[in-house]
Amino acid sequence: MKRYFLITxxxxxxxxxxxxxxxxxSVDKKSEVIEAGKEFASPLESLDLVDAKGNKLDASSLKGKxxxxxxxxxxxMPCKLEMPGIQSLYGQTSRESSxxxxxxxxxxxxxxxxxVQKKEYTVPVYFPxxxxxxxLNVRSIxxxxxxxxxxxxxxxxxxxxYFNTQKYVDLLSK
Numbered sequence: 001m002k003r004y005f006l007i008t009x010x011x012x013x014x015x016x017x018x019x020x021x022x023x024x025x026s027v028d029k030k031s032e033v034i035e036a037g038k039e040f041a042s043p044l045e046s047l048d049l050v051d052a053k054g055n056k057l058d059a060s061s062l063k064g065k066x067x068x069x070x071x072x073x074x075x076x077m078p079c080k081l082e083m084p085g086i087q088s089l090y091g092q093t094s095r096e097s098s099x100x101x102x103x104x105x106x107x108x109x110x111x112x113x114x115x116v117q118k119k120e121y122t123v124p125v126y127f128p129x130x131x132x133x134x135x136l137n138v139r140s141i142x143x144x145x146x147x148x149x150x151x152x153x154x155x156x157x158x159x160x161x162y163f164n165t166q167k168y169v170d171l172l173s174k
Contacts, residue, residue, distance in 0.1 A: 048130030
C-alpha cells in the first residue's frame with residue numbers, strides 16, 4: 001500500500017513540475033518588487049480609462065495631486081467589503097488635493113454602475129479602454145495603489161484593505 005502511495009506521489013509531483021516548467025514566461029511578469037517612494041509617473045500618465053459617460057480620463061488632471069487607484073469588480077466579495085471604507089475616505093478628502101480612480105474590471109460596465117448606484121457610492125468609477133500599465137496589471141483584486149503629488153508610489157495594498165482611517169486621510173491630504 002505504501003509503495004503505491006509513494007509511486008502515485010512521485011508521478012503527481014513529476015506531472016506538476018513538468019506543467020510548471022512549460023508555463024509561458026508572461027505568467028511571472030510581476031515578479032519584480034516595487035519599492036515605495038519610487039517614481040511611477042508614467043503609469044499614471046498612460047492610464048487609458050473612460051468614465052460612466054464615456055469621457056476619457058485626462059492624465060494631466062492628476063499632476064500635483066495625490067492619487068488613490070483601486071482595481072475592483074462588482075462580483076468580488078473582498079472588493080465589496082472594502083468599498084464602504086473607500087467611500088468614507090473619499091468623503092473625508094479634498095478634491096483639490098486628491099483624486100480617486102476606481103477601476104472596474106467587470107465584464108460589463110452596466111453591472112459595475114448598477115452596483116455603485118444601488119449602494120449610493122459617489123467615488124468615481126472608470127473602465128479600461130485599453131491595456132492597463134504594467135504596474136496596475138495585477139493578478140488578483142482588490143488592489144490599491146497610492147501615489148503622491150510627484151507621481152511616486154507611496155503605498156500598495158494587495159487584497160482587501162481598510163481605508164477609513166486618519167492615516168489614509170493624512171496621506172491623501174499632504
